[in-house]
Amino acid sequence: MKTDLADGQTLKEMFASGTAWLEKSAADINAINVFPVPDGDTGTNMVLTMQFALEEAKLNSDNHVSSVAKSLAHGALMGARGNSGVILSQFFRGLAKGLEGKTHFDGGDFARALAGASQTAYKGIVNPVEGTILTVLKDASKAAQEAVKNDDALVSVLEDAVKSAKVSVARTPSLLPVLKEAGVVDAGGQGLYVLLDGALQFLKGESHKIQYRRPRLVVAETELVPRAAQRPSQLEMPHGYCTNFALEGQNLNLSKIEKDLKKKGQSLIVTGDDTLVRVHIHSFEPSEILRYATRLGKLHEITINNMDDQYVEFIKMQRERMPQADIAMVTVATGDGFFELLNSLGNIIIVPGGQTMNPSVRELLQAVESAPSDNIILLPNNKNIVSAASQVRSLTSKKVKVIPTRNIPQGIAAFLAFGYDMNLEKNAQAMEKAIKKVRAIEVTRAVRGTRLNGLEIRKGQFIAMLNDEDLIARADKVGDVIFEALGKAGAEKAGIVTIYYGAEIKDAEAQEIAQEIRDRYHTEVEVVYGGQPHYNYIISLE
Amino acid sequence: MVKVVTDSCSDITPQLAQELGITVVPLYVQFGNETYRDNVDLSTEEFYHKLETSKIRPITSTATPADFAKLFTRLAEETKEILTITLSQAFSGTYTAALQGKAMVSKNCHIEVIDSKLGAGAQMLLVILAAQMARAGASLDHIVDQVKKAIPRIHIRMTFDTLEYLRKGGRIGKAQAFLGGLLKVNPILGIKDGAAFPIARSRNRTQGMDFLVNYVRGFSQIEALAIEDATTPDDLQALAERLKDVVPPERIYRSKVSPVVGTHVGPHVLAVAVLEAE
Numbered sequence: 001m002k003t004d005l006a007d008g009q010t011l012k013e014m015f016a017s018g019t020a021w022l023e024k025s026a027a028d029i030n031a032i033n034v035f036p037v038p039d040g041d042t043g044t045n046m047v048l049t050m051q052f053a054l055e056e057a058k059l060n061s062d063n064h065v066s067s068v069a070k071s072l073a074h075g076a077l078m079g080a081r082g083n084s085g086v087i088l089s090q091f092f093r094g095l096a097k098g099l100e101g102k103t104h105f106d107g108g109d110f111a112r113a114l115a116g117a118s119q120t121a122y123k124g125i126v127n128p129v130e131g132t133i134l135t136v137l138k139d140a141s142k143a144a145q146e147a148v149k150n151d152d153a154l155v156s157v158l159e160d161a162v163k164s165a166k167v168s169v170a171r172t173p174s175l176l177p178v179l180k181e182a183g184v185v186d187a188g189g190q191g192l193y194v195l196l197d198g199a200l201q202f203l204k205g206e207s208h209k210i211q212y213r214r215p216r217l218v219v220a221e222t223e224l225v226p227r228a229a230q231r232p233s234q235l236e237m238p239h240g241y242c243t244n245f246a247l248e249g250q251n252l253n254l255s256k257i258e259k260d261l262k263k264k265g266q267s268l269i270v271t272g273d274d275t276l277v278r279v280h281i282h283s284f285e286p287s288e289i290l291r292y293a294t295r296l297g298k299l300h301e302i303t304i305n306n307m308d309d310q311y312v313e314f315i316k317m318q319r320e321r322m323p324q325a326d327i328a329m330v331t332v333a334t335g336d337g338f339f340e341l342l343n344s345l346g347n348i349i350i351v352p353g354g355q356t357m358n359p360s361v362r363e364l365l366q367a368v369e370s371a372p373s374d375n376i377i378l379l380p381n382n383k384n385i386v387s388a389a390s391q392v393r394s395l396t397s398k399k400v401k402v403i404p405t406r407n408i409p410q411g412i413a414a415f416l417a418f419g420y421d422m423n424l425e426k427n428a429q430a431m432e433k434a435i436k437k438v439r440a441i442e443v444t445r446a447v448r449g450t451r452l453n454g455l456e457i458r459k460g461q462f463i464a465m466l467n468d469e470d471l472i473a474r475a476d477k478v479g480d481v482i483f484e485a486l487g488k489a490g491a492e493k494a495g496i497v498t499i500y501y502g503a504e505i506k507d508a509e510a511q512e513i514a515q516e517i518r519d520r521y522h523t524e525v526e527v528v529y530g531g532q533p534h535y536n537y538i539i540s541l542e
Numbered sequence: 543m544v545k546v547v548t549d550s551c552s553d554i555t556p557q558l559a560q561e562l563g564i565t566v567v568p569l570y571v572q573f574g575n576e577t578y579r580d581n582v583d584l585s586t587e588e589f590y591h592k593l594e595t596s597k598i599r600p601i602t603s604t605a606t607p608a609d610f611a612k613l614f615t616r617l618a619e620e621t622k623e624i625l626t627i628t629l630s631q632a633f634s635g636t637y638t639a640a641l642q643g644k645a646m647v648s649k650n651c652h653i654e655v656i657d658s659k660l661g662a663g664a665q666m667l668l669v670i671l672a673a674q675m676a677r678a679g680a681s682l683d684h685i686v687d688q689v690k691k692a693i694p695r696i697h698i699r700m701t702f703d704t705l706e707y708l709r710k711g712g713r714i715g716k717a718q719a720f721l722g723g724l725l726k727v728n729p730i731l732g733i734k735d736g737a738a739f740p741i742a743r744s745r746n747r748t749q750g751m752d753f754l755v756n757y758v759r760g761f762s763q764i765e766a767l768a769i770e771d772a773t774t775p776d777d778l779q780a781l782a783e784r785l786k787d788v789v790p791p792e793r794i795y796r797s798k799v800s801p802v803v804g805t806h807v808g809p810h811v812l813a814v815a816v817l818e819a820e
Contacts (some may be wrong), residue, residue, distance in 0.1 A: 340724060341724045341725060344723045344725075345725060345743075383623075395665075413745075416727065416743040416744070417743075418742065419741055420740050420741065421739060421741060421744045432741070495746050496745045496749075498745075526725070526726050528725060530726060542749070
């Protein structure tokens with residue numbers, strides 16, 4: 001059966017619906033990251049990436065599907081956050097390539113585009129791993145191609161693709177041992193499935209139902225450990241508008257206001273009593289928030305700031321401090337202590353990582369473009385930003401060297417290795433060498449219970465990660481987890497240990513730990529305030 | 543035969559000076575009202591001891607034009623050709639003083655004054671090169687030519703474990719870039735275009751020493767090597783041990799960093815200087 005051909009508007013609506021569906025699932029998806037660390041938000045990263053894609057598509061008034069697909073691809077690339085976001089942007093790039101030159105598309109076109117998207121996504125990753133979003137995409141595209149043989153209607157092709165994606169997600173733990181051990185399905189794969197499922201609901205004319213329902217996590221084929229409840233994910237990234245106001249009224253219901261506004265933005269803070277409420281929220285549509293609030297009472301002290309402008313100001317201010325260097329450094333950091341520390345060590349443009357430590361490609365690009373040199377060294381300081389940082393290279397005419405710093409201790413080691421008399425190449429070499437000599441221990445609380453590396457971990461227990469790869473220790477007391485981790489990380493060989501303590505830690509506590517390390521290992525120990533969220537301690541061994 | 547003169551910032555030891563026929567003009571070190579001639583009235587060891595213990599920050603000052611004039615006049619008794627190699631102008635007025643001293647000499651003698659654009663062990667290697675050519679009977683013009691050509695082939699790196707002395711100093715140019723850091727570092731300094739230049743930062747002494755060793759080992763052909771400490775002979779010995787195979791032992795020169803540089807970098811300085819083969 002041949003249905004009407006779909007146009008660009010359809011494609012837009014499909015992914016708008018998919019994104020709405022994905023947004024509802026974001027918290028659940030965040031919860032199934034393998035490592036129970038608080039900043040590995042795959043769900044949030046995918047949603048943010050999709051929001052950028054849709055923003056870009058919205059600005060495009062052209063109704064040709066090829067043009068809309070291109071906008072989606074460009075937007076996704078600019079907004080890509082985290083690994084899953086980058087893969088998502090590769091998906092849209094492939095889709096745009098497949099739909100190039102077309103005004104309309106049918107199931108056959110979509111299946112071919114999906115196949116191209118799968119290939120593009122595989123190519124974009126240095127070491128593709130099966131049992132991830134890549135596998136899910138590949139399986140979905142295969143199913144779509146099969147479906148075309150029977151019926152090339154878009155809706156039926158997508159339906160088969162979604163079904164296959166679901167099966168594929170369920171199979172991820174059997175392909176990737178680390179998922180199996182943790183008892184979760186792949187978060188990125190789950191996200192892709194939900195996105196496509198949401199798109200399918202639009203084609204079926206069911207997208208209005210999205211607001212009343214919520215996507216369920218695909219259940220793994222293998223037996224799963226029951227999941228603990230999740231904290232909501234928070235974002236502190238500058239984008240959109242920061243809206244502040246005081247609301248005066250009678251019988252104001254704080255919790256209801258909080259609940260209602262939560263849907264409209266991020267970084268929400270609601271304080272006050274039943275006659276006066278203060279609201280702080282980040283959103284793309286401040287008018288919607290004000291409209292909501294005016295229905296409840298009188299508004300005072302309204303301020304709306306464009307956070308992108310604030311960000312540009314911030315970059316400008318940093319730029320004025322730069323010397324006449326031929327190489328500019330751009331880095332990502334989170335925590336006021338780290339901002340101050342990095343600034344004290346020299347001229348460097350800092351992109352605030354926000355709560356998730358995951359700035360978008362666009363934010364990195366802005367920093368690179370604003371840097372006072374055509375030679376840029378980019379230190380991502382997070383394994384999830386390395387690929388986003390690599391994307392920046394193809395988006396700027398500047399020469400950008402990405403040093404794959406996976407954590408802030410590596411970033412600081414690289415920064416210190418910066419040689420004022422060396423060219424870009426030589427500096428990059430020196431930095432790559434320097435980061436190999438650093439081991440980083442990051443201590444946080446598990447956001448859920450899980451099993452990893454043969455360790456049973458309860459929610460709220462302290463856990464320590466080594467080099468963002470291995471969970472090497474867990475304990476109920478922070479001191480215990482630190483010393484177990486230090487032992488496993490080979491602290492006795494370290495020449496200097498640096499303790500960066502987080503926003504919620506007191507200096508005295510950090511000093512005590514430092515003294516104990518000195519006593520036990522007879523090594524030099526320095527204590528520095530990092531001010532990072534989530535991580536109580538970040539410890540560097542050199 | 544050409545007579546070679548240099549200032550005490552070259553860190554040339556009295557033994558080496560005597561051996562190679564080099565005349566060393568001392569700079570002055572002042573602690574408050576007390577003035578000493580560098581390495582004459584106050585040995586380098588004594589200087590660092592005072593630097594660490596005295597509350598008064600020492601001031602170093604250049605040799606005077608009269609010092610040079612007197613020396614040149616004396617040397618003119620025995621030679622018609624004098625070559626003077628001074629510390630970089632960026633660090634001291636010694637070069638200007640030497641030129642002024644030269645102008646005060648009435649005897650018929652050809653005096654050349656060269657700004658080494660270097661200091662410490664790096665200056666030492668340049669002076670040694672000149673003295674060796676002089677002893678081999680080379681003409682002043684030839685030596686001047688060769689010395690000027692050798693300057694770009696000489697490189698120095700030094701590391702030290704505190705920024706405290708640099709902070710109190712103030713005449714050490716771009717090295718100030720290292721100040722204000724909230725992390726404890728062992729800086730690596732070099733000399734570029736005649737001035738101190740920040741090279742890199744290491745986190746502790748071990749890393750700093752590793753840097754020096756790797757730096758020297760990075761040269762494919764080394765003609766001569768100078769290694770220096772101030773108050774840490776064990777570290778110097780360790781450094782020498784790690785570098786003993788890069789160049790034959792007779793071309794490795796050990797010395798102590800003189801007060802002019804020492805005032806800025808402190809008693810825990812370690813330095814390496816390399817004369818790269820042509």
